[in-house]
Amino acid sequence: MCHPHESHPHDQGCCTPPSGRMQGFIQPWLLLLLSERKAHGYQLTDKLNQNADTKGIDPGFLYRTLRHFEEEGLVKSSWDTEGSGPARRVYEITADGVEFLHTWAKHIRSTKEQLGRFLETYSARFKTSDSKKGR
Amino acid sequence: MCHPHESHPHDQGCCTPPSGRMQGFIQPWLLLLLSERKAHGYQLTDKLNQNADTKGIDPGFLYRTLRHFEEEGLVKSSWDTEGSGPARRVYEITADGVEFLHTWAKHIRSTKEQLGRFLETYSARFKTSDSKKGR
DNA sequence: TCATATATGTGTCTTATGCATATAATAAAC
DNA sequence: GTTTATTATATGCATAAGACACATATATGA
Numbered sequence: 001m002c003h004p005h006e007s008h009p010h011d012q013g014c015c016t017p018p019s020g021r022m023q024g025f026i027q028p029w030l031l032l033l034l035s036e037r038k039a040h041g042y043q044l045t046d047k048l049n050q051n052a053d054t055k056g057i058d059p060g061f062l063y064r065t066l067r068h069f070e071e072e073g074l075v076k077s078s079w080d081t082e083g084s085g086p087a088r089r090v091y092e093i094t095a096d097g098v099e100f101l102h103t104w105a106k107h108i109r110s111t112k113e114q115l116g117r118f119l120e121t122y123s124a125r126f127k128t129s130d131s132k133k134g135r
Numbered sequence: 136m137c138h139p140h141e142s143h144p145h146d147q148g149c150c151t152p153p154s155g156r157m158q159g160f161i162q163p164w165l166l167l168l169l170s171e172r173k174a175h176g177y178q179l180t181d182k183l184n185q186n187a188d189t190k191g192i193d194p195g196f197l198y199r200t201l202r203h204f205e206e207e208g209l210v211k212s213s214w215d216t217e218g219s220g221p222a223r224r225v226y227e228i229t230a231d232g233v234e235f236l237h238t239w240a241k242h243i244r245s246t247k248e249q250l251g252r253f254l255e256t257y258s259a260r261f262k263t264s265d266s267k268k269g270r
Numbered sequence: 271t272c273a274t275a276t277a278t279g280t281g282t283c284t285t286a287t288g289c290a291t292a293t294a295a296t297a298a299a300c
Numbered sequence: 301g302t303t304t305a306t307t308a309t310a311t312g313c314a315t316a317a318g319a320c321a322c323a324t325a326t327a328t329g330a
Contacts, residue, residue, distance in 0.1 A: 158317090175308080175309090176308070176309065176310095177307070177308055177309085180308095194308085194309075194310085195309095195310070195311075195312095197309095198308090198309055198310055198311095199310080199311090202310090219307085220306075220307045220308070221306095221307060221308050221309075222308080222309090223307090223308065223309085224308085224309070
């Protein structure tokens with residue numbers, strides 16, 4: 001299991017470059033979206049699906065994450081029974097949540113820089129001396 | 136468990152910005168180092184520890200990863216019984232391993248770009264209008 | 271009343287990785 | 301020459317993220 005040349009559905013890490021999304025990438029997007037306006041899970045799914053980087057989120061994961069955020073005080077929720085269809089749990093970001101989004105953004109910036117440093121070293125090692133053999 | 140304001144030793148993902156290293160970050164570094172010269176695990180640990188981004192790797196993880204790479208044909212190993220101390224298992228990257236490193240690098244470049252797109256959206260939302268309230 | 275769309279969840283499994291611990295051989299100390 | 305430290309490799313176990321499948325509930329239209 002987990003062969004580099006087969007592409008298993010949910011190969012993450014291991015010896016394969018993670019084919020899926022990087023870990024902890026959806027969460028800051030959720031907080032960012034909620035910082036724009038309050039929304040319920042289904043709406044958030046729609047918005048995430050409009051962005052290639054966050055497309056195809058698992059609803060189970062989404063709702064669990066939102067509940068988790070609420071436990072942590074990053075968001076708060078209330079039921080919206082207005083309108084048609086089943087009730088929606090509407091999430092709203094808290095001050096703590098906004099603060100936390102800022103912390104998360106700093107982390108993402110630093111991760112991006114780490115990746116940049118890897119790519120620099122990598123490029124220095126393989127600068128055009130790619131010894132392209134066929135392929 | 137996993138509260139944003141407590142900093143647990145190995146908080147990864149969840150609702151906290153991952154405090155440790157991002158998933159799948161050490162592996163490409165290992166292949167990159169091995170693409171420069173063959174080495175045994177202990178040497179690789181030393182080299183990783185010289186880089187702030189890869190410092191403090193767990194030996195168990197290192198050796199397991201190397202064995203895994205070997206199963207996948209990305210590296211091959213042989214015992215070095217010369218010199219003092221216990222035998223060292225010396226790892227050498229294969230052609231497949233080099234190719235795979237390139238694939239991995241592409242993935243890292245794309246992840247970096249994803250992070251960039253998040254940060255752009257984030258900055259657009261919070262451009263200096265940080266509404267700094269004390270804190 | 272039965273199917274369908276909307277909306278929110280739970281159960282469970284795999285995998286990555288950290289931490290603790292085990293093993294083994296040689297070198298150095300006593 | 302036996303104990304201790306250093307070098308080196310490896311296994312066992314716990315946890316957490318996330319994917320997948322499935323369960324639940326309400327409203328609407330046929």
